[in-house]
Structures are given as C-alpha cells and as structure tokens.
Amino acid sequence: MATVVFPDHLLGCTNGQRQVELLVDNYRELLLALEKQWPGIGEALAKSAVAIDGQIYQDAFLEPVNADSEIFFMARIEGG
C-alpha cells in the first residue's frame, strides 16, 4: 500500500486525517481514489505539487505509484 501524507493546510479537506494508505498503480488512480474518499479534495490537490518517493512533481499525472511509494502533497513552488 502506498502511503499518502497531507500537509496541515489540506487537513480541512480530509477531516483532519494526515495520512492514508492506498493501493493504486499511478497518480491518476490515486487522485480518483482520494476524490472518492473526500469529495472536493481534487480541486485543492490540483493546486498542489506532489513528491513521489522524493521526486517533486509540479504536474504529476502519468507517474507510476508503487506498492511501497511515499507520497507527499505540498504547496507549489514558484521561482524568481
């Protein structure tokens, strides 16, 4: 099961739940699963960046998710 961790500012979307474990094959399936669990969270996640196993993606979609993957949602990073 992949571990998904939410930052504090997304806890409002997850009823305070910080972590969830899910069995999915890729990021697209992960988003669908999370939206099913917490309807409406997709909109907030679309504005977030995500780190999958240490690699930060500003726009993940096709990336695979392994059974032991660690997934962290985080604020998008800008730059000057």
Place this chain on the structure above:
Amino acid sequence: MAEAVDYQVLGTRPVRPDGVDKVTGRAQFGADQNLPNMLHGKILRSPHAHARIKRVDLSKALAMDGVCAAVTGADFPTVASGVSIGEAGGDVMDIAHNVMARDKALYHGHAVAAVAATSLEIAEQALDAIDVEYEVLPPVLDVLQAMAPAAPLLDENCFTKNLPEKPDKPSNVASVMALSRGDVEAGFEQADLVVEGEYRIPMAHQGYIEPHACTATVNEEGKATVWCCTQGQFDFRTAIAKILDWKVGDMKVVPSEIGGGFGGKTVVYLEPVAVLLSQRAGRPVKMVMSREEVFRATGPTSGTVCRVKVGAKQNGRITAAKAWLAYESGAFPGAPVGPGAMSIFAPYDLENFLVEGHEVRVNKPKVAAYRAPGAPQSMHAMEVALDDLARQLNMDPLDLRMVNAADEGTQAPYGPKFPAIGFKACIEAAKKHPNYTAPLLEGAGRGVAAGFWFNVGMQSSAEVRLNEDGTVIVMEGNPDIGGSRASMSLMAAETLGVPYEQVKTYVGDTESTGFCNLTGGSRTTFATGMAVVRACEDIIAQCRSRAAATWGVDEEQVEWRDGQAVPAPGVNADVNPLSLADLAAGAPRTGGPILGRASLNAQGAGASFSVNFTDLKVDQETGAVEVLSFTAVQDAGKAIHPAYVEGQMQGGAAQGLGWALNEEYIYDADGVMENAGFLDYRVPVASDLPMIDTEIVEVRNPSHPYGVRGVGETPIVAPLAATANAVRDAIGIRINDLPLSPPRILAALGGE
C-alpha cells in the same frame, strides 16, 4: 566532490553567443523597439493608497489634439477568478485588476486609466486632463496592523483560505498555511536551551536596471504582436490573452533582450494596456515605465514579520523549532509565504517542528516573485536564531549547522526525502576555505548563514537544426537573463561531440519555437537544458540512420563518437567517418533536412544549498558597514559554464547585501513610497563591495543528463543572515530587523 566524468566542453568558459551585440550596444532591449506610425502610451496612476474610484472622465483627454485612444478599467473585459497564470503570477482576476484598477485603487501608483498619443509629451499632458473622482479610504500599510480584526478591509470579498472552518467575515489575511511534524512542545521540553526572536524586514524591490517596456500592434485582422522585455513570452501571451479575453493563437509575443528580472518580469503590467490602446487607435503603441513607476507599481517582494523559536541540546542537536510567518502580499493575494514556510527549516534534519504562515493584503504594490521568493526572509530569521544558539553553546556556527544538517535520505520539512544533496559538502568546503581559516581583522565581525532553494523543472521545448555546412542552431524559448544561451550551446556541443563554436543558440518568439515556461525558478539550464540535450540526441539518432543509409548498413551498426558517425566496433565496413558537415551535405540524398526536437515537463530539479560567510567592519560614528570580504559556497550539481555560475553567486550576494544593509520601501502615513528612485532606494554600487569569492561545489543531480542543479536563486538567500550575524559579531549587539542601515545601527549603538 568533483566528478570523474571527462567532458569536452562542459565546464569551460567560452564567450556567450549574444556577447558581442551586448558590449557594442546592438542588442535590442524592451525600449528599443520602434515601429512606423507608432503612438506613445502612458498610465494615469492613483494618487491615493486606498480609494474607491467613483468616476473617471476621459472626455477632455480624448478631445486633445494628438490623443488617439484612452481607456479605463471599464474598457477591459470582466475576468473571472479561479484561473492561475504564470509561475508566480497568481489568479488571473487579480492580475487583471492590478493591470488596471476597476472600482478601487488599492495602492499609491495603481493604474487607473491610460492614453495613447502621437508624442510622449502629449500623452503626459493628456493624463492631466483625465478627471477622476475618488472616495479616499484609510490605508493599511503594515502587515500586523492589517491582521488586526478592526483593520480597514482592502476587499470585502476576501475570506481567509485554508482555515479549518470557513470564515464568516472577510479579512485582509488572504490565506494561512501550516507545516508540522512530531510534537514541538515535547521537543522544547527536551531542550537544554531555547532561543527566540521576532524579525522584521520591509518590502524590497528586485531593482532590475531596465524599466518595463513594450510595443504592441494590432492589425485589421485582429492579430496582435507584442514586443516586450519578459522572463517568459509564452506565459505573457497567456496572461495578455486571458486579461483581454483573446484567443492565445491571435497573440504573438516577441521577447526582447531582458535587462534583468529576478522574478519581477514574470508578470504583465503594461502589455495588455498597450494591446487594448493599439486596438482602439489602430496604430502601434509603445509604453515604457519610468523608474518611479517601476518602484511604485511593480513587484517588490513581501515585507515580513517572522517569529522563530529553536530549542537544542548542549551538543547542538535541535530538539524543536517553531516559526510564525506573516508576509505582505501587497494589494492582491500572492505572497510567497508557502515557499517561505517550506524553506525555513529545509537545511536541517528536524524531528519536531511547526511553521504557520499568513499572507496578508496591505495597500502597497502587489508583490511579484523575487529570486527564491519567500526564502530570504524566513531563512534570515532561522539563521539568525541559530547564530544566537551557537554563541550560547560556544560552538562554531558551521559546526552547529553540520550537527543538524540534512543529507541524502533526510525527510525534508516539506515532505519528501532528499535525494543526493550538497549541504554537508558546502559546510565542509566553507570550513576549509582560506577566508574562514584566516584570522579576523581587529574590530571586524564575521557572520555565517546557510541558504537553500528547491528549484523547479516545468515545461520546455527545444529544436536543434543542422545547417547545410554542419553548423548547428539551437532554438529555445527562454529569455537569456544571465548567459543561458552559452550554457545551451555548451550542452548541445557536448552532446553532439562538436566544438562550442559550431553551435549557436537563439531564443525564439511564441511563433518560432515550442512552448517553454518562463525563465525563473532556476529552471532554464536544468529543464530547457534537458530539452536541448534530448533534441541533440534526436539529431544523433537521425545522423546514425543517415550514415547507415549512406553506407548501406543497419542503423545498429553505426555509432556516434566524437561528433562523427563511425562503424560500430566489429562492423566490417571500409568507410570514412561522417561528420555533421558530411551528413548535412548528404542530407538531400538521405531524406532531407536534419532537424531534432524535444519537449518535456522536466521533473527532478535538485535542490541547491549554500553556505555564505562575510567579514565586515562597522563605523562606530556613522553606523556604516564596510564589507571586507564575502565568500559564497554553493552546490551547482554541475557547473556548465562556471563563470556564469560564479556570476549568479556574486550577483545574488550583492543583492542580498543590499537587502541586508540598505534597501527598503519607506512609506509615509498616507501610503506614499518616499524613496521611489535609485538615489534614495540605495542598491549596492561598485565602491560598496569587495571582490566576492566563490566556491562551486558539485554534487551531481541524478535527474539531469549532466547533473545540473539550478543555481540562480539560492545565492540571495544566505547573505541576509550572514550579514546580520557579522554585524552582531562586530558590535556585540543583536539587531533583529533589516536593513542594517546606518541609522538603525547608530540607534542600537546609542542604546548601549
């Protein structure tokens, strides 16, 4: 940590492709575009920091001889909130309303109307003829004042985002955010000692030397061309199209050379106005900001209040850290408090921490990205607190950082585990540096600080064209702000195996090259470089196939070595190697022109860490600081063109020193900036600075074909605290706030 890989051209320091044009005055910058029959546009700006716009009457201006068009906010289409544009630009509605005020002027200098006339002089006279009726409102100028429940509201429709419960009252606090791990209070209980402080830094400006400028022309078919200085022609095209409700395909944006940006040229100001004026007038319109307009109405970075508390054991190990951040976003949301919060503890391996961030609207210009947006302010607070901690522990400040340093596998405060990073390597290099082992001059002080930036990847395209004579053209879409054409040429030459001189890199407009996100986030050499390398690999694949066709062998039997197609080992073919020139000459017979391309959304931008230290002296009578030496150590992953990497480090150091020592927005009680010029907003000049010593550390980024990490932003992060800590060391008094200008230092000395 030097790499074992032998490169042919990477790491050399050739002259940049655009160099000769830039030292002879030939290079065309934003204000250098003139068209036949061109009009001059000017903007009328609000004389109040906060006012309701009751009425704007353009009739007298429009009646003047030579005035061809005039517009107000009412002439712009209604833009709905919700779409985010640009890299740090924010919501399209906010950007549209910043470009031209609608019902309210939210800062002194906010655009209220614009005119286009046959001369600049007439345009300026026409501004005086525009009649505006304002209802003046009390301004909110300070971040803490704006957070108070009774503060005047900038926007009655602004409800704080990300609160656990949806708020029922509007607020100037646009959003809040938090990051945490472990049990921070329990962590403080384990601590042997605790340091804390509140640190304030006023707004500061990017200070690029070239003012914003653009020329727009709309033809009878409804197609627009905009020439402008921008960090991203594609993101500007999107922004202009969305603000004016145009089709992206009807808009062409041609980037001029750009005279500095540092994040400040990631957002549109003049461009949509110039297009609208040109459409109304049926003639080209040129608009150039004055320096005063640049200060009053374009992107400063947030003024901030940061509170930090750090607890540690006697051995220096941090047990808990807590931060409270409040960032001014200016008139509209968009403060970089998210990155500020994510970066503040990033260099350290912490079990327990809590960061709370607030972005707060005030009646000052809408902030724009400024080099490592948000990090210098928050990390100043942490790095100053750590300096106090090191003093109390009687520990070398570099040792304290080493004890707590993040390394490969450390879980970053913002979530993921770090891949290979160079922070420890930077600390080690700093500790061994001759400037650090050298004794301090009598009366001088030394300060140390760490820096960090995430870096980003994002979308890039590149096209590589083989000319008929075997020379190579690289086309890409990232305005060259500090020598990136040279690094693209170097990466292309290395990949193809040809001399640097054989390759020339060009930056295309939105119609001549594929989409690239803007030059920012330290992404260009990393992401666009990756696209260039991939496009060159595409060329190589095609060249192998052309050679195979020429020799009548299979493609697998051809190898690419040292810039030539050669038969693979063991292949029995009595042929001469084919160079790019040979293959180009043979191209008509083997399938036509050879063109390589690549487009990607680059992932895996490696974080870049730094350590800076500086020696300085404080004049006890004047409070002036003399910087004796400054040393910047930074991880570049792989320095493609070391001179331009050093240049980024030196330039960032100078900007950081300016921010630490002098630069600030000074406001009067009515919200009018009192120092809107380079005479009073004092950026460092040559005589303020010593040579800036650099040491490039190279810890390869595994995600990039040559190991590149972006280097542009990290350099501005550490100088703020390094300078503050050196002043503390020199005068024996801690001053928490910046800038450490002579009056502030004198006040501190007088208070002893």
Place this chain on the structure above:
Amino acid sequence: MSKIHVQTTINGEQVDFLCPPQQSLLEALRETLGMLGTKEGCGTGDCGACSIILNGRLVCSCLMLAAEAQGQEMTTIEGIADADGLHVLQEKFLEHAALQCGICTPGFIVAAKALLDRDPNPDERTIRYWLAGNLCRCTGYDKIVRAVQDAAQQLAYEA
C-alpha cells in the same frame, strides 16, 4: 514650439539634428538619431546606463539637454569598437563574463573607457569609485572590476 538646430560631433562624425528645447540628449540620441545603444535605466542620473563621453568627460546623457550638445564632441557606445574590431574593454568584458543581462554594459564600457583614457593604470579602489555611478544588479561588480583591470594591463602591454 519651434525646434532647435544642433550641430555636433558623435563618434567622429558631424551630425545635425533638430530638437525641442526640453529634450534630453539621451532622448535625442535614442529617438531622433536612432542610436539605441545608450540605455535609460532611471532618467535621473542615478544609474549610469546612459553614460557617454563628452569632450573627454563622462556624463549622464539623461541629465543633459540635447541643445547643449551644440558644438561638442561626444563618444557613445556605438563609437567604442572600430573597423578593426572590438575595443580591449569590450573583449575583456566578454572574456570575464562581466555581463549577465547586459543592459548596464554599454554604460559601464563607456565609463571604463573614460577612466582608462585619463588613468591607464588604476588600482581596484579607483576603479570601484570611478564606476560607482553605474549600477549593475546582476554581477555584484566582481567580474566587471576584473575585466577593467585586465583591460588596463593589456593596454599597458600594447603601449
């Protein structure tokens, strides 16, 4: 308003132009004469991007009236290189990567030329104080100062 007829010498060539009385020399150079190499960064004499050499003296062309150019001799960035190639200063700026964005570069090269014309062997401190009227936001001045030092050495060697 009637325009003023100005006769002046720019980069060794006699030039005639008409200007309104209030026009700055910078504006005349850029807008009337199309010499766009001289840049405007502030318009108030604080940044030095518009530096030119007027009768051997370094001046900010934004602070001078165009009409004041009557009978004067000036050098702009367009007159620093000649048919034989780049001036040593220009070569050294390139070699040392002494420019990043390049907007301040014409002003710096003109200012540095004015310095070397009067002091062929300046020390670092002299260079830094002489160039203190020219702002660069990209480089931290390190490579600019080194380029000027190197150019001075090269010129001394050639002399």
